[in-house]
Amino acid sequence: MRVNAPVTQREYGFDEQATLMSTTDTQSYIKYANQAFMEVSGFEPEEILGQTHNVVRHPDMPPAAFADMWATLKSGEPWSALVKNRRKNGDHYWVRANAIPIIRGDVTKGFMSVRTRPERQEIEAAQKLYATMSEKGESGPDLHKGIVSSKGLGKLLSFWRHMGVRRRIRLNSLALWAVLLIGAWLLTQDQAQFLWGAGFISIALVIMTALLEAQFATPLELLKRQSLNVATGNNRQTESLQRSDEIGTTLRTVNQMGLMFRWLVDDVNQQALNVQNACDEIEQGNAYLHGQTEQLAVNVAQTSASMEQITARVQSSADTAQKAGELASEASAAALRGGQSMEQIVSTMASITANSHRIADIVGVIDSIAFQTNLLALNAAVEAARAGENGRGFAVVAAEVRALAQRSADAAKEIKTLIQASTANIESGSRVVNDAGMNIGEIVSQAQRVASFIAEISKATREQSEEITQVGKSVADMDHLTQQNAQLVTQGTAASSSLQWQVKNLVEAIGVFR
Structure with missing residues (x-):
């Protein structure tokens, strides 16, 4: 007989309203077990289904009790008695087992057992009985169809319990x-x-x-x-x-x-078959939805990665635009300062032009004085010639004055020529400076407009960066939700598979009764 271990000798109490039910084939392999049986035994479905029923057998149970059970069931009759079963962790629980064969056309197809919680007095009596049976062996009391039967002379007294x-x-x-x-x-x-x-x-x-x-x-x-x-x-x-x-x-x-x-x-069989068909459809739908959700998760992940790249690039563009705006602002300020300097140069050139005109006027005055001096020298020479010998010295002076006047006139002409040439150059330079000042003014205006445009671009880029960041966050949230949905779909698929497996077992268990 199989000996299960470990054994703790701790009793596990369960709800008195609970009903533990299981079915087996003719070789005692478990085909179906209800939820109450799973909870009380402590086993998972995959650990108990397909296993022999002695997986819950407690080593304190005497082999004679199970021998009587199998003899009774194989004779086509029900068997009922108290049984001590072992839980997965080694604890034990007492049940009143009601086992019966499942027969179709006089052929045994399997066995069904329904268990309930016995009273404490019954448990204490069963403990003493099974301890005596295990201790005395064949000389001790025995079970016949679940009813205690004594040995020796007491067997005659027990004869009446089993008589038809x-x-x-x-x-x-x-x-x-x-x-x-x-x-x-x-x-x-x-x-x-x-x-x-x-x-x-x-x-x-x-x-x-x-x-x-x-x-x-x-x-x-x-x-x-x-x-x-x-x-x-x-x-x-x-x-x-x-x-x-x-x-x-x-x-x-x-x-x-x-x-x-x-x-x-x-009715239950038909409903179970309908549920099984529905579970098949749900499983197929979940499988398709699972595939689609996984593909969606991949697409969202790729989109999220692309959005991160776009966000990084837009952020980089925003930084570049911001730097370009700063440089444009600096260039505009420099152009403005250049325009101010050019205005000062234009003003200075205008002043030089005015001074050159005044110099020309002064040179004209000098030329006029030289001309008048020359005339006076001529008049003085004429008068000295008239005076004769007395006017010779005055004539020399007049000649010298005339020579000086002539030299002054020549110098004045040369200065006038130079002044005219300088004035022309100054006027030309003034026009060039004025044109440069106008151009610089336009440059300053264009630089200010460029700086304004770049500022607007920088602002728009920052706004786009913020919006794309928000979109990226939304995509990330969508990716998270998609992953959660994928997990939920996976859980739903697992639950559907588990439900389908349980319904299949239920259909098989109900099929035993049909």
Whole structure:
């Protein structure tokens, strides 16, 4: 026998309303187990389904108890007794096991066991019984169809617990026949009368026994057979008994329970098949949605990466535009300062031009003075010639004055020529400077407009950068939500697969009853 370990000897109590149910095939491999069974046993579905039922067997249970269970089930009858089962972690729990074979066409297809929580007094009595059975072995008490049966002389006393109704009637009739014969023997002295009385008593008891068997044993056997058929699912037909007494009413009740059981199995089976089909469709839809969500997640991730690159580039452009704006502002300021300097140069050139004109006027005055001086020198020479010898010295002076006047006139002419040339150059330079001043003014205006445009571009780029950053954040949030959706779809797919697996097991379990 399989020995499961570890064992903690800690008892696990479960809800008294819980019903632990499982089905197995003919080799005791678990085909279905309900949620209550999973929770109390502590096993996961994948750990227990497909395993032999002794996976929950506790080593304190005597092998004779399970030998009796299998002997009873294989005979086609139900078995009920207290069982100590082991949980996955080594703890134990007590159940009242109600096991029954599942028969179709007189062929056993599997076994079903329904367990409930027993009372504390029953548990204590079972502990003592199983301890005694394990300690004494074959000399100790035994189980027969789940009922305690003693060994030796006590076995005769236990014989009545397992006797059928027909045999009970016959034994009671036989005992009554013996008592009546003894009474007749003691009361009758004539042998002939005793023989006639004994014959009458025997015939009367045989008739009474036959009537009792017909009235009680046969209907009860029919009731037992129909009850087993309903319990095992072997027969979907009803049995009739033209009686309205307790036995007849009980048989009709058993028939009604069989019809209800058949309706329940058929209806649940159909609903389970519908759920199974729906689970198949859900699983297919989840598989398709899972693929689409994964593709969407990949696309969103790529979009998010592209948005990050675009954001980085726009940010770089914004920084460049900001630097260009700063440089344009500096260039505009420099051009403005150059314009101011050019205005000063233009003003200075205008002043030089005005001074050159004044110099020309002064040179004209000097030339006029030289001309007047020359005339005076001529007049003085004429007068000196008239004076003769007395005017010779004055004539020399007049000649010198005339020579100086001539030289002054020549110098004035040369200065005038130079002044005119300088004036022309100054005027030309002034026009060039004016033109340069106008051009610089336009440059300053254009530089200011460029700086304004670059500032607007920088502002727009910053706004675009902020908007793209917001878009990137939204895409990142979308990516996060998509990943969450993908996880939820994965969880939904897993849940759908688990549900489909459970529904499949349920359909198989219900199929055992069909």
